[in-house]
Amino acid sequence: MSEQSKKPNDKSRRDFLQNIGMAGVGTLLGGAAVWAGFNYDSKKTAKQRIKVLTAENKLVEIEKDAILDIEKSPAQQLTYLQQRGRDGLEGKRFVMVIDLSKCQNARKCMQACQEAHHLRPEQHHINVLKMQETATTQPYYMPKPCQHCDNPPCTAVCPVDATFKRQDGIVLIDNERCIGCRFCMAACPYSARLFHWQEPLFSEQDKDLVYDVEQNVPQRRGTISKCLFSADKLREGKQPSCVSACPNGVYYFGDENEDVVTNGTTKESFRFRKLLADNGGYTLMPELGTKPRVYYLPPKGKTSPFQEKDKEEAAEHFHG
Amino acid sequence: MTTNQKYNQFIAFLIFSFVINASLSSRNWKAPDDQKDKNSYIKFDASTAAQGEAIYNANCASCHGNPGKNNALKSLNPIPPDLSSTASQSLTDGELIYILNNGAGLMPSFKNSLGEEKEWMVISYLRGFNKNYIQELSKFDPAKSKLVKLVSSFDKASNSIIVNATADEKNGKIAIVGAEISVFVKRYFGNFQIEKALKTDASGLAKFSFPTDLPGNKNGDLEVLVKLYDENYGEVQVTKTYSIGVPTDKPGLNEDRAIWNTLVKAPLWIIGLYATGLISFLLLLAFLLNNLRGIFNSKV
Numbered sequence: 001m002s003e004q005s006k007k008p009n010d011k012s013r014r015d016f017l018q019n020i021g022m023a024g025v026g027t028l029l030g031g032a033a034v035w036a037g038f039n040y041d042s043k044k045t046a047k048q049r050i051k052v053l054t055a056e057n058k059l060v061e062i063e064k065d066a067i068l069d070i071e072k073s074p075a076q077q078l079t080y081l082q083q084r085g086r087d088g089l090e091g092k093r094f095v096m097v098i099d100l101s102k103c104q105n106a107r108k109c110m111q112a113c114q115e116a117h118h119l120r121p122e123q124h125h126i127n128v129l130k131m132q133e134t135a136t137t138q139p140y141y142m143p144k145p146c147q148h149c150d151n152p153p154c155t156a157v158c159p160v161d162a163t164f165k166r167q168d169g170i171v172l173i174d175n176e177r178c179i180g181c182r183f184c185m186a187a188c189p190y191s192a193r194l195f196h197w198q199e200p201l202f203s204e205q206d207k208d209l210v211y212d213v214e215q216n217v218p219q220r221r222g223t224i225s226k227c228l229f230s231a232d233k234l235r236e237g238k239q240p241s242c243v244s245a246c247p248n249g250v251y252y253f254g255d256e257n258e259d260v261v262t263n264g265t266t267k268e269s270f271r272f273r274k275l276l277a278d279n280g281g282y283t284l285m286p287e288l289g290t291k292p293r294v295y296y297l298p299p300k301g302k303t304s305p306f307q308e309k310d311k312e313e314a315a316e317h318f319h320g
Numbered sequence: 321m322t323t324n325q326k327y328n329q330f331i332a333f334l335i336f337s338f339v340i341n342a343s344l345s346s347r348n349w350k351a352p353d354d355q356k357d358k359n360s361y362i363k364f365d366a367s368t369a370a371q372g373e374a375i376y377n378a379n380c381a382s383c384h385g386n387p388g389k390n391n392a393l394k395s396l397n398p399i400p401p402d403l404s405s406t407a408s409q410s411l412t413d414g415e416l417i418y419i420l421n422n423g424a425g426l427m428p429s430f431k432n433s434l435g436e437e438k439e440w441m442v443i444s445y446l447r448g449f450n451k452n453y454i455q456e457l458s459k460f461d462p463a464k465s466k467l468v469k470l471v472s473s474f475d476k477a478s479n480s481i482i483v484n485a486t487a488d489e490k491n492g493k494i495a496i497v498g499a500e501i502s503v504f505v506k507r508y509f510g511n512f513q514i515e516k517a518l519k520t521d522a523s524g525l526a527k528f529s530f531p532t533d534l535p536g537n538k539n540g541d542l543e544v545l546v547k548l549y550d551e552n553y554g555e556v557q558v559t560k561t562y563s564i565g566v567p568t569d570k571p572g573l574n575e576d577r578a579i580w581n582t583l584v585k586a587p588l589w590i591i592g593l594y595a596t597g598l599i600s601f602l603l604l605l606a607f608l609l610n611n612l613r614g615i616f617n618s619k620v
Contacts, residue, residue, distance in 0.1 A: 091537075092508070093573060104426075106393060108382055150573060156580040164582055167572025239509050247383045247393070249428045255508045257570050259535050262510035266423075267433035269512035303426065307395060 082174060085213030085231065088166030093293075094229055095169075096145070096243070097252035097261050097275060100299035103128065103141040104248050105307060112245030116230060118202045118217050123194050125227035126242050130310050135318040139306040140299035143250065145242065146171060146192035146227035147284060147292035154184035154193065163224070169256075169293050170231050174213050175223040184224060189288055193226045239264050256293075349425070351418035358414035359458040361554075362437065364444035372445030375438050379430065387449050396426060404449035413456070416443050432510070436555065465554040468496065472503075472546045474562050480529040481562075483546050485520050487553060495524030499550035503528045506543040506559070536565020 049061050105128055113125050125145060132139035148171050155163050155171060162177035163184050173184075173193075185193045199221050200206075206218035214231035230240035238244070243251040243264030254261030254272060262269045275281065279297040306314070362368055377386075380403075385391035387404035401408050411419075420439045423429040430439060447453045467487045475482055481503055485496040499520045504511035512534075518526040536542045542565040547557045577587045 088572070090572070091569070093570065104396060106382075106395065151578075152580050154580075155582075161582045165574050165580065167574050169573045237508060245382070247428075248426065253509060257535060257568055258507050259533075260505075260507040260512045262507065262512075263428075265433070266428045266430070267510050268429075269507060269510050271512075304397060 081210060081212050081214075082176065085172060085174065086164065086166065088168040088170060088231075089235065090167065091257060092168040092234075093256040094148070094234065095254060095256045095261065095272060096148075096229070096240075096294045097272070097281065097297060098143055098294065099250050099252070099279075099297040100140055100142055101297065101302045102248050102250045103143060103299075104304040105130075105141045105310070106247055108245045108247055109143055109242035109251070112241040113227075116241040117215065117225070117228070118200060118206060118219055119194075119225070120201045123225070125192075125194070125225070130306075130314065132314050132317070138299065138302070139310070139314050140302065141306075142296070143242070144190065144192070144284075145294060146229075147190050147290065147294045148227075148229060150291035150293065151289055153187040153189065153288075153290060157183040157187045159183065163226075166231075168234075170229050170234075171226070172213055172228055172231065173216065173224050173226055175216060175220045175225070176211060178220075178223040180222040180224070182224065189285055189290065190292075193224050195224055196221045349419060349422065351415045355418045356412055356414045358417060359456045360413060360417075360440040360443065361458045361460045361462060362440045362444070363457060364440075364447055364455050368441050368444040369448050370445075372438075372441035372443070375434065376442050376445050379434065380442065383427070387446065398425065400427070403446050408446075409450040409453070413443055413447075416446070460551070460554060462554055464552060465556050468548060468550075468553050468556040469493075470546055470548055470556055470558045472544065472558070472560055474530070474564055475527075478527075478529065479532060480527050481514070481544065481546075483520075483526045483528070483548075485524045485526070485548055485550075495522070496520055496548070496550055496553060497522055497524060499524075499548050499553065501526040501528075502547045502549075504545040504547070505534060506545055511545055530564060532566075534565050535568040536563070538567060538569045539563060540565045540567040 048064050050064055050067075051059055051061050053059055107128055109126055110124060110128060113119070114121065114123070117125060119125065127144055129142045129144055130139065131142045148169055150165075150169065152165055152171050155165055158164075159181065160177050160179055162175070162179070163171065163173045165171050180195070182195055185191075185195060196219060200219035203218065203221065209218050211218060212232060214228060214235065216225050216228055219225055230238075230242075233240060239251075239253045239262065243253045246264050249263050249265035251264040252261035252270065252272075252275065253264060254269070256272060259272050260269050261272045261275060275297075276295055280300070281295045281297050283292040283295055383393045383396060383400045384403055385393070385400070387402060390402060392400045392402060403409075417436070417439055419427065420434070420442070421429060421431045421436075434442070447455070464487075467489060469486045469488060471484045471486075473482050473484075474480075483501050483503065485499055485501065486493050487496050497520055500517050501520060502517040503514040505514060506512075514530060515528050518528065520526045534542065540563050541561050542563075543559055543561050545557060545559045547555065549555050574581055574585065577585050579587055579590065
């Protein structure tokens with residue numbers, strides 16, 4: 001029993017000293033390592049680390065060598081579509097002529113426009129207005145898109161060059177630059193612009209689409225949207241969505257430099273200046289000096305009556 | 321028969337004749353007899369009907385609605401007829417294509433936007449809703465159009481385009497007489513027709529006086545399209561470029577410096593005014609700071 005109890009005692013003393021020694025050396029080495037590491041790290045903070053803001057808006061510090069450049073395709077960089085949208089089509093001066101005597105309030109232009117530019121039913125790039133100047137004059141329907149003025153008050157007030165006029169006369173908005181100040185809405189005498197107060201109609205489906213300035217799709221909350229004369233279609237030699245959707249031949253669209261406008265419904269072409277001269281063409285609010293690129297032909301010799309449901313509304317407006 | 325009865329009969333007759341008149345006057349088109357019996361040179365089958373359906377949906381459905389679905393555009397007056405109805409189907413192929421070509425009432429012409437081939441395809445689609453319909457093919461042979469030679473030239477003295485239509489028949493070259501010729505100038509969104517369509521004379525010639533003020537490109541070039549339509553030879557078209565337009569090279573609309581243009585194209589007076597203002601403000605600031613330094617440095 002005593003022999004058995006002696007043995008561990010002998011071993012324990014030697015072991016104890018050995019352990020102490022090892023622990024001491026270990027602590028020293030470990031401490032040195034931690035100290036060296038800390039020293040190295042603190043040096044690195046100054047030189048080899050940088051602060052970055054993550055997508056989740058969190059400020060973090062990462063090592064410089066851990067940075068990976070993400071290769072972007074031309075489409076992802078947006079510069080191509082944005083530049084193309086800013087340049088416009090060379091040698092063209094687009095004009096629209098709206099014949100009020102033919103409009104029957106079919107509203108196909110509005111539908112086609114909302115489909116093309118992913119707008120809600122209550123959002124309009126083009127709107128068909130019910131018009132009546134006085135109680136005794138004839139009421140008529142008047143489609144009203146952006147007038148694409150040659151002296152646009154809207155682009156003059158934009159503080160960030162987000163809205164601009166191109167060489168072919170089209171006034172566009174780049175919603176990647178737009179800060180949503182709505183100065184342009186206030187400046188426009190034709191109320192042609194709309195603001196996305198809420199999430200746009202197809203924001204969920206469109207989120208992976210590359211932004212096209214000429215179509216303004218995807219639309220963005222907190223930015224302005226406006227009529228674009230379907231600039232993306234013009235590039236392909238097609239007429240704007242509203243023009244080709246009209247069943248009643250209301251719209252003519254063409255190039256002023258060619259002096260020819262083509263009817264969107266019948267595809268018949270006419271001399272632009274002669275069409276205006278023969279029919280008493282005019283522009284909206286010419287006294288403002290905005291020089292619109294949208295011309296109107298007066299509602300003379302209308303073949304279709306003002307709709308019954310709209311007559312009541314007009315009567316209320318004058319007598320109610 | 322009492323006078324009262326007679327009076328009632330008279331009223332009834334008046335109402336009846338009025339209704340008949342009204343229904344006749346709502347049909348404000350009438351196909352000429354030679355157009356009425358016109359038949360398609362395309363054989364109607366499932367493939368032409370399918371193509372016709374696509375054309376119909378893109379161009380016709382917005383007003384006429386889908387055949388048999390009673391979804392025409394009701395806000396129009398008169399309401400566009402359902403084209404699968406017995407009334408519409410009782411029209412001949414010739415009458416249908418006449419309406420498509422010339423329009424009827426509120427309906428516009430589709431002659432330029434569709435063209436004859438597409439129009440026949442739409443009719444092919446619509447005839448699918450009529451089980452009793454048996455097609456009568458036109459005797460026209462499309463291969464004959466290859467024999468046609470259309471030559472156009474510009475006559476400077478009379479400022480007109482002269483079109484000469486001939487056909488290389490087996491028995492030699494013959495002039496095509498009485499063919500319909502139309503001349504167009506190509507524009508960005510469509511073709512602009514010069515004058516009206518003319519018929520070729522006995523020597524196969526047609527003369528179109530050309531406007532002197534039509535803008536061309538930088539060099540005044542215009543692409544002129546000449547179309548021939550003849551009962552025997554079908555449709556043939558040729559294009560040729562002439563230097564007869566007004567040379568046009570207008571600058572872009574955003575070239576000039578203007579207050580509405582982008583920052584780099586702002587008017588010089590704005591840039592000058594802004595720069596002067598900014599420099600004056602900085603100079604004033606420097607002056608004030610210098611004075612302040614003078615006050616602190618001075619030992620009172």
